[in-house]
Amino acid sequence: xxxxxxxxxxxxxxxxxxxxxxxxxxxxxxxxxxxxxxxxxxxxxxxxxxxxxxxxxxxxxxxxxxxxxxxxxxxxxxxxxxxxxxxxxxxxxxxxxxxxxxxxxxxxxxxxxxxxxxxxxxxxxxxxxxxxxxxxxxxxxxxxxxxxxxxxxxxxxxxxxxxxxxxxxxxxxxxxxxxxxxxxxxxxxxxxxxxxxxxxxxxxxxxxxxxxxxxxxxxxxxxxx
Numbered sequence: 001x002x003x004x005x006x007x008x009x010x011x012x013x014x015x016x017x018x019x020x021x022x023x024x025x026x027x028x029x030x031x032x033x034x035x036x037x038x039x040x041x042x043x044x045x046x047x048x049x050x051x052x053x054x055x056x057x058x059x060x061x062x063x064x065x066x067x068x069x070x071x072x073x074x075x076x077x078x079x080x081x082x083x084x085x086x087x088x089x090x091x092x093x094x095x096x097x098x099x100x101x102x103x104x105x106x107x108x109x110x111x112x113x114x115x116x117x118x119x120x121x122x123x124x125x126x127x128x129x130x131x132x133x134x135x136x137x138x139x140x141x142x143x144x145x146x147x148x149x150x151x152x153x154x155x156x157x158x159x160x161x162x163x164x165x166x167x168x169x170x171x172x173x174x175x176x177x178x179x180x181x182x183x184x185x186x187x188x189x190x191x192x193x194x195x196x197x198x199x200x201x202x203x204x205x206x207x208x209x210x211x212x213x214x215x216x217x218x219x220x221x222x223x224x225x
Contacts, residue, residue, distance in 0.1 A: 004174060006221035007196045008214050009034035009067045011178070013049065014200030020054075024062060027203060030210030031218070034067040034088070036178070036198045041072040044096050045144050052078075052085045059086025067091070067198075069117065069178070071144050076103045083112045091115025091138050091176075094126050104133040115176070119144060120152055124161050134173055136196065137162055141189070142179030151180025156192045163193025186217050187224035197221060 010027035012020065012035060024035060035058065040049040058066055065088035072078065075092040076099070082090055090107045094100050094116060107114040117138035118127055127137060139159055142149035159175060166173045177189045178198035186197050199217055206213035 003225065004172075004195045006190060006218060006225060007033040007174075008203075008217050008221075009036040009176070009196055009198045010203045010210070010214070011036040011038065011198050011200030013038045014204045016204070021061060023204060024058065026210045027214070028062060028064050030203070030212075031214040032064070032203070032210070034065045034196075035062070036067045036069065036200075037087075039068060039070050039072060039082075040144075044073050044093070045071045052081050055082055055087055056085040065089065067115075069115070069138065072096075076106065079103065079107055079112075080110055083107070083110045087112055089113040089115050089136060091117050091136065093117045093119070094130065095119060095122055100130055101133055104130065108133075108135075120155060124158055124165070127162075128165055131165060131169060131171055131173055136174040136176055137166070138176040138178060138198075139194070140179055141177050141181075141185070144179075149180055151182075151185040153188070156188055159189055159192040159194050166193075181217070183216050183220040187220040190221040190224040195221075195225070 010032040015023035040047045042048040067089045068087040069091045090112045104114040113135040115136040116134040119140050141151050141155040174196050175194045176196035177194045181197050181199040182202050203213045
C-alpha cells in the first residue's frame with residue numbers, strides 16, 4: 001500500500017488562549033494540515049482544558065480539519081456533541097471505554113473519522129483487534145495531560161509494531177504521535193512508521209514563527225519516512 005504523506009497537526013494546548021483565534025490562524029498560515037484540540041476533564045488525566053464551545057467556534061471561523069482528542073471519562077457520552085460542533089476526527093482512548101468497538105463505529109456513523117489512542121503504558125495487543133474500526137491510531141509518546149513533556153524513546157518500538165499490524169492487515173489507518181515532537185523526534189517517529197505528528201510547543205513557541213516550525217517538522221518527516 002502506498003504511504004500516506006506526513007501531516008502536521010498543531011496542538012492548541014500550547015497556544016496563547018487569550019489570542020486563540022490569532023494563534024490558530026498563524027498555524028494555518030504557517031502550513032499546518034490539522035488543528036489538534038485536546039479535551040481534558042481532570043479525571044482521566046490530571047488537568048482541565050477546553051470543550052465543545054471552543055470546537056464549535058473554531059469550526060465557525062476555520063475550515064481546516066479539527067483533530068479532537070478526548071481525554072475524558074465515558075467519552076462515548078460526548079462524541080455526538082463534538083461531531084455536531086464540527087470535529088473532523090474524534091479520538092478516544094482504549095483505556096477508559098467499556099465498549100471501544102461500538103464507540104469507534106458510532107463516531108463513523110455520525111460522520112467523523114474515528115481515532116483510537118493508547119497511553120505509553122498500554123500494550124499494543126489491546127488495540128490490535130480494533131484497528132479495522134479506526135481511521136487513525138494515536139500513540140501517546142508522553143503521559144497524557146500536560147504539554148511540553150519530554151519524548152519517551154521507548155515508544156518507537158510500539159510505533160513499529162503498530163505499523164506492521166496495519167500493513168499486515170492491509171488497512172488504511174493513519175498512525176499519529178503526540179508528545180515531545182521536534183525535528184529529531186519527528187524524524188525518529190516517521191522512520192518507525194508514524195505519519196501524523198502533533199506538535200504544540202515546537203510550533204507555537206518557535207523563535208522563527210509557526211511557518212518555519214511547520215516547514216522544519218514536515219521536512220524532518222519526509223526525509224526520514
